[in-house]
Amino acid sequence: MDVIAWLKKNKKYAILIVSVILVISWISFREITIVRQNKKIDALEFDNSKLFLERDKLSILLKLKQSEYNSIKSSNDSIKLVLVSKQEELEKLIAKHKKEIDSLMNIPPDTVYKRLGELYPNFDNSPLKYPFSSSQIIPIYKVSVSYPLLQQEYTLQNNVLLDCNNLNIGYEKGIVNLNGQISNLQSQVIKADKQIENYQKEIKIINRKVSRRSLWNKTLLITTGIATGIAILK
Numbered sequence: 001m002d003v004i005a006w007l008k009k010n011k012k013y014a015i016l017i018v019s020v021i022l023v024i025s026w027i028s029f030r031e032i033t034i035v036r037q038n039k040k041i042d043a044l045e046f047d048n049s050k051l052f053l054e055r056d057k058l059s060i061l062l063k064l065k066q067s068e069y070n071s072i073k074s075s076n077d078s079i080k081l082v083l084v085s086k087q088e089e090l091e092k093l094i095a096k097h098k099k100e101i102d103s104l105m106n107i108p109p110d111t112v113y114k115r116l117g118e119l120y121p122n123f124d125n126s127p128l129k130y131p132f133s134s135s136q137i138i139p140i141y142k143v144s145v146s147y148p149l150l151q152q153e154y155t156l157q158n159n160v161l162l163d164c165n166n167l168n169i170g171y172e173k174g175i176v177n178l179n180g181q182i183s184n185l186q187s188q189v190i191k192a193d194k195q196i197e198n199y200q201k202e203i204k205i206i207n208r209k210v211s212r213r214s215l216w217n218k219t220l221l222i223t224t225g226i227a228t229g230i231a232i233l234k
Helices: 002-009 011-106 109-119 134-233
Strands: none
Touching: 011 134, 109 134
């Protein structure tokens, strides 16, 4: 009761004390708020710095992938040129061989017989006891001549097939590389969006700080004015 009586008797002092307490409390609250806001800003800045480093790393990896893709594309282009050349060569070779085989039908049987003797010499001088008719020796000679020609075609076709396989492998590598580039760019976009989100949060905090600072300054000015006025009236 003595405190209450004293406060009633000394209202000016009471108001001054309450004002001082309010000012101190307000300043303490302001400092706590500022520290908390600064921590949030620091956390956002740290997160953005980390995201920046991650994006920079992704950018380097993307350039490596792009360089790798250029190398794959260059290799594929070279294989395509070789493949086209071999396909043209094969077409010409098949046409040439067909012409040669077709021309065999116009060779007389006695000439065919003579040529078969040259193709398959009688090394052991064994008796010639297996006679053949004209209708038999011409197909035999045709097969004999066709076999090495077909071997040439087969060898070239096998090379064409190998080039096709290598080209398919190159295309597959290119697709994998491009998918990797797409994934890399998607990751960069996600991280960039996160950075933008962090910056937006940071701007909101800064705007709130500016707004509260203005309010705190006004409150401090009013409180100080009241305390000063009471002191003067005393």
